[in-house]
Amino acid sequence: MTIRDVAKDAGVSVAAVSKVLRDAYGVSDALRANVRASMDKLDYRPLAAARGMRGQTYTIGIVLPDLRNPFFADIMDGVNTALERTQYRAMVGISQSSVETEMGIVESMIDRQMDGMLMIGSTEDRKNLDIIARRKPLVTIGHHDPEATTFDTVNNHDQQGAMLVVKHLAVNGYRKIAMFSLVSGTSTILIQRELGYRRGMMEAGLGKHINITSSSQILREVQLNARRLLTGPQRPDAIFCWTDLIALEVISVARELGLDIPNDLAVVGYDNTMFCDFAQNNLTSIDQSGEQLGLQAARLLIERIKGRAVTEHFVVTPRIVVRQSSTPAAISA
Amino acid sequence: MTIRDVAKDAGVSVAAVSKVLRDAYGVSDALRANVRASMDKLDYRPLAAARGMRGQTYTIGIVLPDLRNPFFADIMDGVNTALERTQYRAMVGISQSSVETEMGIVESMIDRQMDGMLMIGSTEDRKNLDIIARRKPLVTIGHHDPEATTFDTVNNHDQQGAMLVVKHLAVNGYRKIAMFSLVSGTSTILIQRELGYRRGMMEAGLGKHINITSSSQILREVQLNARRLLTGPQRPDAIFCWTDLIALEVISVARELGLDIPNDLAVVGYDNTMFCDFAQNNLTSIDQSGEQLGLQAARLLIERIKGRAVTEHFVVTPRIVVRQSSTPAAISA
DNA sequence: GAAAAAATGTAGAACGATATACGTAGAACG
DNA sequence: CGTTCTACGTATATCGTTCTACATTTTTTC
Known part of the structure; x- marks a missing residue:
């Protein structure tokens, strides 16, 4: 099941199908409906690896320090809520609170063509985060750096x-x-x-x-x-x-x-x-409010992936x- | 930094570099050393998306039901230990204990060309697991099915x-x-x-x-x-x-x-x-012994990815x- | 020392999408 | 009515690997 099969079935070009897939400009309603019908009929699913070669993979990488602190579950709830209605999916890597592992995970996420990265409770310093942010859209949760301009931050006070x-x-x-x-x-x-x-x-x-x-x-x-x-x-x-x-x-x-x-x-x-x-x-x-933090972070990350260049710093007010x-x-x- | 750059730097063919990368047959020690040196020098990292187009991505997908049960952290410790010395990396998806989400995550992991899947505490029935296993190497933890022949199982008694x-x-x-x-x-x-x-x-x-x-x-x-x-x-x-x-x-x-x-x-x-x-x-x-379960499951999965076809069922004896x-x-x- | 086998390396066609550059038809304009 | 836009579609080069098929060299065998 490739994009070619869909194109043939719908009687249109491969490029047309690709446009429908990406919600790109220059598609009539009739064409879109036609292509969508063929995709459903054939149960077509685009291959992320192939998409990644030229465009996006619609995958965001989430780096968690560890799996034992239940707080991260709250954050992930928010992230999942934010991603629900989008075509983005989250893949989680566990750094086990080690800086080397953390960098290793980030590298391997970049290798895997993640569209953006969300680093939670990262122990990297600004320099390293800047390096990452230069390569991929980046949002952090739990890293205070109001001066940062290459990535967004989400925090409580x-x-x-x-x-x-x-x-x-x-x-x-x-x-x-x-x-x-x-x-x-x-x-x-x-x-x-x-x-x-x-x-x-x-x-x-x-x-x-x-x-x-x-x-x-x-x-x-x-x-x-x-x-x-x-x-x-x-x-x-x-x-x-x-x-x-x-x-x-x-x-x-x-x-x-x-x-x-x-x-x-x-x-x-x-x-x-x-x-x-x-x-x-x-x-x-x-x-x-971990859920709120996760929700906002995911929102900001998708905005960044879609092209926003100005930095945002989101801060939640804590309550006892x-x-x-x-x-x-x-x-x- | 592509495989071509490495090939040029090492003065060999692209195919040769690829062979070194994959530990494939037909590479002399001298060539390997030469290529490895160039890879280090250029800080080359293969792009998983491109690898996925024809071969493996060296990524395994792990499906977790939820992030709140600390038991899964024990399992993940074992998985990470097993993966440490390999070139495989784990990416985790969270199903939030919902069957639809679980299938969605599996689908999206297949789209992303994971080489194999480890499903933990899955609520799928045999039929669905068989369908998945027909498409990708599969190991389950916490799913009893001693008759299963398409995937391996790891359990305690x-x-x-x-x-x-x-x-x-x-x-x-x-x-x-x-x-x-x-x-x-x-x-x-x-x-x-x-x-x-x-x-x-x-x-x-x-x-x-x-x-x-x-x-x-x-x-x-x-x-x-x-x-x-x-x-x-x-x-x-x-x-x-x-x-x-x-x-x-x-x-x-x-x-x-x-x-x-x-x-x-x-x-x-x-x-x-x-x-x-x-x-x-x-x-x-x-x-x-969650760590033991995770370790064995990861080991079995890699074996399966490498071609083992006969099914194994691993059972740990519980103790109070x-x-x-x-x-x-x-x-x- | 010729033939066969093994070892080593290379060229180049895939893989399945994206996205650029372009063609064409119809609408809007003056 | 000719010209310019705009909207819609298409053809195809491209991304960075893998891997088959093949060429060449070296080793083994008789």
């Missing part, structure tokens, strides 16, 4: 989100508020969240309690760091974790140490993923969703 | 896994053991787990307590069904959930109802995902990992 957390904790009487962050020199969202945390602490007059622990994402290391933090000389009475998944691990360690949450320790996460709502977690978190893990009152009530 | 659960619960004194299953007429792993549950109950002399509740995966519906189960006239004293994620939701509902786990209610999951270990869950589960959610003794101890 991470600094503000972190400040919301600190403010909420301070209002609820917590003082020794620590932050559990991620070791990753280049992640701009971490930088913003740490900044927000510091600013929040200063504004609450808690500057002297600023305390940031950084850890990789490896489960064992997270546990080790959490345990160290909770058994150290200056045990915090609240921990703000950079993502829900880490918060759940911190809760786990705290429970094992016999600490009561939220009375001995408050824990707050980020992303407001579905796990926060479970009664055994009941985790206060920042909602950055308060649950029991940070509200001692709720437990006594 | 789900029936045995379910029996392990029932036996364990019975030994610990639980009697009214219910099962929380998934509405999905065609999923063979669910059929096997339900069968194992029934057999286990019969063998434990608990036939009259057999009680299977089925629900979709939608969070609200799961909660509703769990609540109905736990507040009904014949409240079970243990619930075996078909996957960890559901078990976590059941624990949540039970906690909200004021039930103590494991004294009022035991909960057991399946897949032994990372969340089971968290202290707030402490969930007994069946380990089916006992935690507090099903051992009342542990809590009093």
Whole structure:
């Protein structure tokens, strides 16, 4: 089943069929209907590889850091919603939070003629992103770079989100508020969240309690760091974790140490993923509306593929969703 | 940077370069070294789209039902390990547990000239899988069909896994053991787990307590069904959930109802995902070694792509990992 | 040392789309 | 009524590989 078969069946030229396929200029309604009918009849499907040789593949590549953080599922829901009514399809690559793998995936997506790329929570720096963007339309989620001109960015206001957390904790009487962050020199969202945390602490007059622990994402290391933090000389009475998944691990360690949450320790996460709502977690978190982020990013990417050249930076306002893990009152009530 | 540039630089024919690229027969060591040097020097990367026109794209398509179940991350770890040293790359499509979407993704992967497909937890029936397998090498994970001859299957022994659960619960004194299953007429792993549950109950002399509740995966519906189960006239004293994620939701509902786990209610999951270990869950589960499943599946798929025609069916033996959610003794101890 | 076999390399026709350049008919214009 | 537009279609070069068929050289065999 090739474009030639369709052309023959419809009694028109190959070029005419191609035009119909691409919604290109210069096709009468009659011709279009005729060709469409033949395509349906023959159950014709264009081969992306062949299209890719000269034009588009109608495929966008999505790079995810890992599959364990449920937040990415929220984002993908939004992406899929945005793509639903288009002829674009998403193919996902998993970088396992490694920069080399990430670049490898991007390369292999370019080799595979993806029309554009959406990088989520990328750890690349601006230079590398610029290099990619020069080759293919690019949109990032979770990379702050308001000065970027070669690619679009989609974010929530991470600094503000972190400040919301600190403010909420301070209002609820917590003082020794620590932050559990991620070791990753280049992640701009971490930088913003740490900044927000510091600013929040200063504004609450808690500057002297600023305390940031950084850890990789490896489960064992997270546990080790959490345990160290909770058994150290200056045990915090609240921990703000950079993502829900880490918060759940911190809760786990705290429970094992016999600490009561939220009375001995408050824990707050980020992303407001579905796990926060479970009664055994009941985790206060920042909602950055992953679905919205995914939707906007996909929209921007398709616009870019279609030719938009001016850069857009989309920012969502985060909001805090308060649950029991940070509200001692709720437990006594 | 095309194959022609490399050929020119190395002073050989285009065909020679192509042979080196494909590890094809008829290349001397000297030629290979020469060509490889030019490829490195020019930083050449073959274009998958062009390769796809005649040969392989060295890309395998992986179809995942959803991104929220952390079990799939374990599988993907195995897949990536298996692919690491090959020139194959994985591209993932998310079907959102919908049969139409699943078929759509498969179609679009075939359009994109994937060399083979790995379908995980597919809800397709044998007929559809046969149709796919006739077009592309296919391996499934989580689809029992020992009679299948057109594709390979990789599974754990789900029936045995379910029996392990029932036996364990019975030994610990639980009697009214219910099962929380998934509405999905065609999923063979669910059929096997339900069968194992029934057999286990019969063998434990608990036939009259057999009680299977089925629900979709939608969070609200799961909660509703769990609540109905736990507040009904014949409240079970243990619930075996078909996957960890559901078990976590059941624990949540039970906690909200004021039930103590494991004294009022035991909960057991399946897949032994990372969340089971968290202290707030402490969930007994069946380990089916997702990483092993992924590794074997990827290996089988590449073998098939390379030409193996005889079918293989790989089965892992499940083992139970006992935690507090099903051992009342542990809590009093 | 001639014939056969194996090893190594090359030329060039595919693969299935896209997109440029162009032809032709009918409409609009003055 | 001739000219210029516009709308609609077509012919075909092109994209970057693969792979068959073949030519040449080297090795093996008797």
